[in-house]
Amino acid sequence: MKQSLKKPVPDPTVRERLLTAATDLFNRKGYAGTSVREIVEAAGVTKPALYYHFESKEGVYLALFQETFAAFLATLAVPGSGAGSARERVLDLCDRAFQFSVAHLPLVRLMYAIYYGPPQGAPNFNFEASHEAVQSLIAAVVREGIESGEFKPIAVEDAMWAVVGALNIAMEVDLCHPEQSLGREGLARLLNAVFDGLATSATPLKKARKGVRP
Amino acid sequence: MKQSLKKPVPDPTVRERLLTAATDLFNRKGYAGTSVREIVEAAGVTKPALYYHFESKEGVYLALFQETFAAFLATLAVPGSGAGSARERVLDLCDRAFQFSVAHLPLVRLMYAIYYGPPQGAPNFNFEASHEAVQSLIAAVVREGIESGEFKPIAVEDAMWAVVGALNIAMEVDLCHPEQSLGREGLARLLNAVFDGLATSATPLKKARKGVRP
DNA sequence: GTCTATATTGAGATAGAC
DNA sequence: GTCTATCTCAATATAGAC
Secondary structure, three states: OOOOOOOOOOOHHHHHHHHHHHHHHHHHHOOOOOOHHHHHHHHOOOHHHHHHHOOOHHHHHHHHHHHHHHHHHHHHOOOOOOOOOHHHHHHHHHHHHHHHHHHOHHHHHHHHHHHHOOOOOOOOOOHHHHHHHHHHHHHHHHHHHHHOOOEOOOOHHHHHHHHHHHHHHHHHHHHHOHHHOOHHHHHHHHHHHHHHOOEOOOOOOOOOOOOOOO | OOOOOOOOOOOHHHHHHHHHHHHHHHHHHOOOOOOHHHHHHHHOOOHHHHHHHOOOHHHHHHHHHHHHHHHHHHHHOOOOOOOOOHHHHHHHHHHHHHHHHHHOHHHHHHHHHHHHOOOOOOOOOOHHHHHHHHHHHHHHHHHHHHHOOOEOOOOHHHHHHHHHHHHHHHHHHHHHOHHHOOHHHHHHHHHHHHHHOOEOOOOOOOOOOOOOOO
């Protein structure tokens, strides 16, 4: 048993190859449909290597999401995101999130597949937590923008959803149609459109404002 | 084959029960993992009933999406969506789309599962077409709004994505967290926020506007 | 032990009575 | 339109020869 509980600098190549191979196979054949044998063969290693770095197939799966999620939060929390106007900080936050998403498309795709797909015996990972983490980060900046008067005094939740909606659609376009990706510049344009508004003048509905169509 | 191409008012109960049961099972066990036997048992009918109304298991699957998609387009094209300001028309269009989505959550969920999930031998259905249909409808109204001066002269695509982003996020919240649904009113608030803008004044970035972070 | 041939199972699909 | 009863076919499991 060479491996203590401290993880003494495990070989990154083998570990990475296993994670990459697992992501690819889970995407192509599903979690249940992927065997440990297939993973190790695709990674060019042997079974014991997998069981050394991870405890099981479930361990590979959980490591995949846990480590990526941790890296995602670290990316968002990087210094420099606390300076500037609320608009700039939201743009920066979304830019980081978008870049991360683009750099990890296969895992994002897997997340969607697991989240929406039928149960496959895959271990539970709290995807909600990662969504809520991003949302609360954006909501916090939006709240400050509203309190400082930079943003209009609308509900924080509404403003947050407007921003998350733009970020989310940019990510999904990249995921589903990479060839027509909006790119970082496109996301920035989109967010600025949301900040500045589409309308030339703030002219709400002519008719009743309470209730939607009868 | 009594059933002509005109669909002479087929019995809605059995047919509907089959479609509902299939949607539920496909969602829970996947397309490949669901057998015809399970579908007919869940629907309380026998195999031949399924093969009478549909030609095969694939036929059930395709009917599910084809008919729902057709109904969706019909919902969006309903009279009344051509009147009023561009803002009102976009709100109306999105409201219809949202209501339809909420009324067909299981099928929307299945669409996501099929779209992002691993191949399961399910027949090809062009999900892109339905997305593009909605997008082009919205883009058309947005374009008219821009041309009439009601909207700012930004790129039609950008404005379209801003609107679709808001609609999309409202749909996904309803899909993933129905308990915190924005509801029709929430979607309207969200869209109006996008129309009017979050910022109190159109003050873009202080620094360079070309390029995102270096 | 391995290999081939045969069962067994469960899938999708159908014929013909009612 | 719906049912009972049956068919075809593929994958898998197993038996028994070698």
